[in-house]
Amino acid sequence: MEVLGILLSLFLLMFFAYRGYSVILFAPVFALLAASLQGLAVMPAYTELFMAKAVTYVKSFFPVFMLGAVFGKVMEDTGLAKSIAHAIIKGLGKERAILSVVLACGVLTYGGVSLFVVVFAVYPFAAALFKEADIPKRLIPGTIALGSFTFTMDAFPGTPQIQNLIPTNFFGTSIYAAPVLGTVGGLAILALGLLYLERRRKAAAAKGEGYGQHTLNEPEIREDLNLPPWYVAALPLLVVLVVNFAMTRLEWDANMLQPFAAMKLPLIAPAVKNVVGIWALVIALVCGILTAIGLGIARLPSGGLAKALNAGAIGSLLAIMNTASEVGYGNVIASLPGFKSIAGALLGIKIGGTPLFSEAFTVSTLAGITGSASGGMSIALDLMAKDWMAWANSIGMSPEILHRVASMASGGLDTMPHNGAVITLLAVCGLTHRQSYPDIFAMTLIKTLMVFVVIILHMATGIL
Secondary structure: OHHHHHHHHHHHHHHHHHOOOOHHHHHHHHHHHHHHHOOOOHHHHHHHHHHHHHHHHHHHHHHHHHHHHHHHHHHHHOOHHHHHHHHHHHHHOHHHHHHHHHHHHHHHHHOOOOHHHHHHHHHHHHHHHHHHHOOOHHHHHHHHHHHHOOHHHHHOOOOOOHHHHHHHHHHOOOOOOOHHHHHHHHHHHHHHHHHHHHHHHHHHHHOOOOOOOOOOOOOOOOOOOOOOOHHHHOHHHHHHHHHHHHHHHOOOOOOOOHHHHHOOOOOOOOOHHHOHHHHHHHHHHHHHHHHHHHHHHHHOOOOHHHHHHHHHHHHHHHHHHHHHHHHHHHHHHHOOHHHHHHHHHHHOOOHHHOOHHHHHHHHHHHHHHHOOHHHHHHHHHHHHHHHHHHHHHHOOOOHHHHHHHHHHHHOOOOOOOOOHHHHHHHHHHOOOHHHHHHHHHHHHHHHHHHHHHHHHHHHHHOOO
């Protein structure tokens, strides 16, 4: 009965999220419903448990959400992001339309531009190119999803996206964890995704299906676009990558936190290694923002800089609060007696005698339920990272593989129909779930499958 209450709560949260209701409002509602069904006092569960865990998440990751959103907005408003996308897509041409769109998305995402900004920056050029090549427009969302939501989001080592940063806080790793496995897995996802999309294109062409008649959100691309040169536009992305790498490799003083620990501050990190990844990315994003402003400020109208900075900062609040609410929800559920049997079942997945299958299944499932890669992974790691670490230590397994599996697993089933990025992508493209979601779901299946391939490859070879 206790487990049924938790499952009811999960179903209701997923249903309401799918119907478009904010998880900021309904995550605590359904968390407290589950708590009340198992005899936990409602108000303390809200203020002392739900909010405490949500605030802890905000403390850890808000700087990255905010600076990432500001960086993306500055890159968008200065035309730098569009310049990179335009150069790649125009350079490869209509003969390689699908590949060019995927690469444009991948370069921007790996450079630190947020997924949502990439969608807005790339779509107009993708639509124009697909129309010129007479490729069905319905394939654009799947193509953008492959380039933005998969291999450069959480597989490739060093990607500055939040899905690759979160595990560093739990495992004391860096964003370059398990570089070989991440690179091999990411390239396999890219290859399989391109193969699938090309087969879909050829099948449509064989049936005589072209771009189609569309009137919703059809872009008009002018040839006289006043965009900066691509090699100038790419500099902020390189700055983020280089500075992040340098800061990650820097020998940080292991005693830096001691004066702050002596102040008995709440929520202080247990060790410097747990926050170095966050510090490195914060510094890198600040440098990237300053570079983008320096290169593109002349292209902004009067007051445009303040508008871009403010829009990015304000926009980050919704993203961080959505994820923090999901984390608060997960921790209320974890405190309930009924969760003990669920946790036991998840930890009981002992395929191969390692925690990797347990971790992959748990993270993927929670990401699918919440419709959020960062939210589902944060819940899973907050609840079970210590158990997985203890298990890994007992068998001599490196935390780096735990990091990479968690990161990649988060970006699989998160792209369910109620995922915010999926809904935004379809809206920007002017298409519906019925028209284009099957191709997005195919990317989801490829991504999810590759997590388990990476696990098997590690178990067979021991490589990281």
